[in-house]
Amino acid sequence: MSEKKFPAGFLWGGATAANQLEGAYLADGKGLSLPDVLPGGKERLDVVNAPDFDFTVDEDKYFYPNHIGNDHYHHFKEDIALFGEMGFKCYRFSIAWSRIFPNGDDEKPNEAGLKFYDEVIAECLKHNIEPVITISHYEMPLNLVKKYGGWKNKQLIDFYERYARTVLTRYHKQVKYWMTFNEINSAAHFPVMGQGLVVANGANDKKNIYQAWHNQFVSSAKAVKIGHELDPDLQIGCMILYATTYSYDANPVNQLATLQTNQANNFFCGDVQVRGHYPAYTKSLLARQGVQLSDLDYTQEELDLLAKYPVDYIGFSYYMSAVVDETNDDQEQVSGNLMGGVKNPFLQSSDWGWQIDPTGLRIALNELSDRYQKPVFVVENGLGAIDKPDANHYVADDYRIDYLKKHIEAIREAIDDGVDVMGYTPWGCIDLVSASTGEMAKRYGFIYVDEDNECQGTFKRYKKKSFDWYKQVIATNGDNL
Ligand code: BG6
Secondary structure: OOOOOOOOOOEEEEEOOOOHHOOOHHHHHHOOOOHHOOOOOHHHHHHHHOOOOOOOOOOOOOHHHHHHHOOOHHHHHHHHHHHHHHOEEEEEEEHHHHHOOOOOOOOOHHHHHHHHHHHHHHHHOOOOOOOOOOOOOOEHHHHHOOOOHHHHHOOOHHHHHHHHOOOOHHHOOOOOOOOOOOHHHHHHHHHHHHHOOOOOHOOHHHHHHHHHHHHHHHHHHHHHHHHHHOOOOOOOEEEEEEOOEOOOOOHHHHHHHHHHHHHHHHHHHHHHHHHHHOOOOHHHHEEEEOOOOOOOOOOOOHHHHHOOOOOOOOOOEOOOEEEEEEOOOOEEEEOOOOEEOOOOOOOOEEEOOOOHHHHHHHHHHHHHHHHHHOOOEEEOOOOOOOOOOOOOOOOOOOOHHHHHHHHHHHHHHHHHHHOOOOEEEEEEEEEOOOOOOOOOOOEEEEEEEEOOOOOOOOOOEOHHHHHHHHHHHHOOOOOOO
């Protein structure tokens, strides 16, 4: 047993997103959201980036797994009870924007949608689980994409503000922890999920990505303002996709490229949201991508808002690390969490080619903490794997336990390094639809859902081996891994 300890009050839990598990995609007044038009299958991101993609559902051609998810909408009580049984201190989930504002630009919210989350939150509190809410997790109302062209349109700031005000006002008494946008920086590579931008509506023009980010930064600051006016104790964080990025070797060319890759991929969005202003390298970063500051539409009033309302903490996802090599085009490539790169010869990869690197998590925690001097929260981490249940639907997922154990050890080391880590919410604590590939077969959960890639199955929930393992991790506050 380690001498090193997790602090009292450490937020052990798990994480999900509405569009990936709720299903019931048109129930009780919900409108279509962007993921409702993402087909299932590994090629889903290519399909939506075809130049003629028009955001319509074509059931003759495709299957849409997000329409069904794992049917959490009808199982949430059972699911949250299982989280309670594991001893979760918190549960990170998102609100589906299109349940609350079905078209995004509606004047009034949909009361039935709000009621659903009243019940989800009440269920969490019944099991002594602290809700942690992502206001927008890759699930903007589809109408905001089709009619307004996604986040590059400044009108979305007002629509998001209305939505954020509605949910913060409704739930601030029960919910202390919030995040404004999931993996806001993923748009550097895949702007479809977070910004509603595909080739057909301007994703290839980098100016649109930066304009969309600016609009999101302003919206995030507005959410912080609204939240803190309701209750100064609310903790409202950003959420970034973080892949610790190494230079392949000591060649200064690669070292410089790694610095610039870090700025572009890992730091830019957090720098604005946490520090409250655009970093000094903004102009050169934009220039490298062919964008001028004068291309962007921003006002002094907006910059003042960013400065006045930075986020309270840094939430981030961490699945893998990445490697940069500018000097050799022939390096073997690997895939990754919305961004791939050069293969690291020292690391193993998951079934989906993501490079497994617990030490990289310790480095990430130190880097983020040192850069921002604010608490950090590991709000996603985990192993997407093919589980093989036995005849009793039991999955002996020792590979997942091994992955999580090593990453929890890395967090413990980082805490010992002096990092203020708020908590740990492994991704997909119950099996759900994969964001990048739309598969059910890419499972992360402690809880197995009997359902295949075509969303066929009994939808029954079964505890995996990792369920009992994680339960005792939480019960011993991380002493017993
Ligand atoms: C993150 C997202 O990118 O990684 C989640 O915030 C996503 O929505 C998770 O599910 C794992 O990625 P994937 O593609 O394996 O589902």
